[in-house]
Amino acid sequence: MERKPDIDRRALEAMLQRVLGPGLTVARTPSGVAAQVYRVQAAGRVVYARVAEDDHEDLSVDAALLERLGAMGLRVPRVVHVEPSAQAVGRSVLVMTEIAGEPLAGWRDQRAAVRPGALRPVGAGGRRRAAAG
Numbered sequence: 001m002e003r004k005p006d007i008d009r010r011a012l013e014a015m016l017q018r019v020l021g022p023g024l025t026v027a028r029t030p031s032g033v034a035a036q037v038y039r040v041q042a043a044g045r046v047v048y049a050r051v052a053e054d055d056h057e058d059l060s061v062d063a064a065l066l067e068r069l070g071a072m073g074l075r076v077p078r079v080v081h082v083e084p085s086a087q088a089v090g091r092s093v094l095v096m097t098e099i100a101g102e103p104l105a106g107w108r109d110q111r112a113a114v115r116p117g118a119l120r121p122v123g124a125g126g127r128r129r130a131a132a133g
Helices: 009-020 060-071 104-113
Strands: 025-028 036-042 045-051 079-086 091-097
Touching: 009 025, 009 036, 009 045, 009 079, 009 091, 060 079, 060 091
Parallel strands: none
Antiparallel strands: 025 036, 036 045, 045 091, 079 091
């Protein structure tokens, strides 16, 4: 899958300044092809801005899902702001907090390097099955 080209960076920065204030820096994340995601440093914190893939997609649905999962106790980014249709950008934009971890692309590469049989299946209720031995 090919990485999508950047959107109008100045339009995105203007929208983000309206939400987060002046003095921010914006850089597209180095990995990932499924969505355009930008790392934003603003007022001493890091947030991420995800841009909808299509002009008719509304990231309010994703924002609501993240909020619901967070309320259930799952570790997900906190929604900072969502624009159902950012006029200047031409697409919906979701701004969320950073959470510690690794990109899934790196995890996939590491998983492929694990020796066969090292991963054990998970049984019912999330309990590990005893390794046959």
